[in-house]
Amino acid sequence: MAVLNEKPLLILGGGLMGLAIAHELAQRGKRVEVLSRSRLEAAGFVAAGMLAPHAEGLEGDLLNLGQISLQRHSAWIKNIESNSNMSCGLKTSGIVVPFDSQTDCESYPTYKYGEKLNTNELRKEVPGLSLKWKLGLLFKQDGQIDNRRLLMRALEKACVELGVHFQEGVEVVEIIQDLNKFTGVKIKDINGNITHLESKEAVLCCGAWSKQIFKELPIFPVKGQMLSIQGPKQILKRIVFGPGIYLVPREDGLIIVGATSEIEAGFQGGLTPKGQSELQKGIESLIPELNQLPHMERWWGFRPCTPDEGPLLGMSSINGLWLATGHYRNGVLLAAITAELIGKSICSIPITNEESSLLFKFRWNRF
Ligand SMILES: Cc1cc2nc3c(=O)[nH]c(=O)nc-3n(C[C@H](O)[C@H](O)[C@H](O)COP(=O)(O)OP(=O)(O)OC[C@H]3O[C@@H](n4cnc5c(N)ncnc54)[C@H](O)[C@@H]3O)c2cc1C
Structure with missing residues (x-):
């Protein structure tokens, strides 16, 4: 007491x-x-x-x-x-990491914890995924929370x-x-x-x-810019985690798109054309058709980083x-x-x- x-x-x-x-x-x-x-x-x-x-x-x-x-x-x-x-919106949605080569996939640090996906399986898990991705790892144990x-x-x-x-x-x-x-x-x-x-x-x-x-x-701070797009419910079942870009689908169809990583920005806040177009290109590299969906919000923040x-x-x-x-x-x-x-x-x-x-x-x- x-x-x-x-x-x-x-x-x-x-x-x-x-x-x-x-x-x-x-x-x-x-x-x-x-x-x-x-x-x-x-x-x-x-x-x-x-x-x-x-x-x-x-x-x-x-x-x-x-x-x-x-x-x-x-x-x-x-x-x-x-x-x-x-409610806090906790979901074990699983995360798919796509790769364009076997070598990149097998050298991923957490390779042994993932379920290997061949091209067909990858497309089944992530419909609409760009054809440049040939295989993937599915981490079923990973998830998300609507923070x-x-x-x-x-x-x-x-x-x-x-x-x-x-x-x-x-x-x-x-x-x-x-x-x-x-x-x-x-x-x-x-x-x-x-x-x-x-x-x-x-x-x-x-x-x-x-x-x-x-x-x-x-x-030290590492700035990150984000945006969200609104899709229909269940448009994406899994989180997709690509190099420098990820798509996190919430229960109601909102998709969080992240994130830039700008160490040189220090504590300089705000959105920038460069950062926002990086996100747009990132969506294009993963699931191009998502770029047709309406944008809902754009925001930024600072990650607390150590050496x-x-x-x-x-x-x-x-x-x-x-x-x-x-x-x-x-x-x-x-x-x-x-x-x-x-x-x-x-x-x-x-x-x-x-x-x-x-x-x-x-x-x-x-x-
Ligand atoms: C773009 C981006 C995407 C991220 N995505 C993920 C993710 O998907 N998964 C994940 O696990 N993590 C993610 N993170 C990281 C996660 O958000 C942070 O690690 C976490 O929020 C840090 O929590 P914190 O309480 O230390 O800092 P914060 O949540 O930033 O809180 C710090 C608080 O301290 C206050 N403060 C600062 N100085 C003072 C002062 N002198 N006096 C009083 N108050 C003060 C500030 O006002 C602030 O409210 C992401 C971060 C960013 C920026």
């Missing part, structure tokens, strides 16, 4: 990780306060929502972390759905139901420490007023912006300041395991050897 006169644990950043961890901690009886500069700039509201450790061709420890998180997704989502009384329209909102509602307190529109401008112990933050409200908020513990979840308030973190593309998890160099950031292009996939690892660590719940080894592998100072 929460101790009432104790200062709440602070969650710095109310994007996907911030909400996932706030939810986890509130369920475990912690008093939690989320400090969020802008919910709408969160990559959690931008992502395509693929749960794709295999289709993304992840390798090594990151593949292992992704596979463990994927296994936990269904229980994690059920919990959020039950606390929010909302933009459902998951983020369900998480917010579940947090509120569990008593999480939110401050929206405030920016954390400084982390305060005393003899290497976290003691609080300075925050700036929309009127520019700066106040000091005391606390013994916080989790830094500022995504791509994490380095701005904690300089030693090796995190090895893996997240930073666990205690930082400041005692009491936890890290859950740097999830790059797999944050939706990794949210389930991140919330569990950080939640258990903060609440001193015994963890398995496997969990402890994951925390070690993804420690912030591994580089």
Whole structure:
């Protein structure tokens, strides 16, 4: 049970990780306060929502972390759905990765986890696929979640139901420490007023912006532009994951098309003709007839990237300041395991050897 006169644990950043961890901690009886500069700039509201450790061709420890998180997704989502009384749109739709040569297919990092598709089978799984693709891998275990329209909102509602307190529109401008112990933050409200908020513990979840308030973190933004097109229901059964382009069909026929990868853009927001035409060409290279469908929306966001593309998890160099950031292009996939690892660590719940080894592998100072 929460101790009432104790200062709440602070969650710095109310994007996907911030909400996932706030939810986890509130369920475990912690008093939690989320400090969020802008919910709408969160990559959690931008992502395509693929749960794709295999289709993304992840390798090594990151593949292992992704596979463990994927296994936990269904229980994690059920919990959020039950606390929010909302659906999150989780679907094990399977993902098809097409190839134009046997060599490319066999050298794909996750080749052994996929079902091989010959030309006929490939066309049956993905009707209308361009003839340039000769064979494919079907990863039936991969799936998707409707993060933009459902998951983020369900998480917010579940947090509120569990008593999480939110401050929206405030920016954390400084982390305060005393003899290497976290003691609080300075925050700036929309009127520019700066106040000091005391606390013994916080989790830094500022995504791509994490380095701005904690300089030693090796995190940088990788911008991604997206668009969506509206098809009839069931126009596409599987997600199609091509080189530099993917198509994610939602239940109602909406198809999310992603995404550019623009490291040189830094934090420069906005749509660009180059980025949008890249997406258009990408659709053409996969299923040309989809370019006839009406466009619905276009948007962009920033992935939080690290030098090895893996997240930073666990205690930082400041005692009491936890890290859950740097999830790059797999944050939706990794949210389930991140919330569990950080939640258990903060609440001193015994963890398995496997969990402890994951925390070690993804420690912030591994580089
Ligand atoms: C185009 C694109 C496509 C993607 N597709 C997928 C996908 O298909 N599958 C997948 O698994 N992942 C995908 N991702 C990755 C995923 O979205 C991210 O890894 C994940 O959202 C990161 O979560 P986060 O909470 O760390 O950051 P965010 O969700 O970005 O949240 C960070 C929050 O911190 C706040 N903040 C920042 N600085 C401060 C401050 N100083 N004070 C207060 N608040 C602050 C911001 O306002 C923001 O709300 C995609 C990302 C992008 C951009």
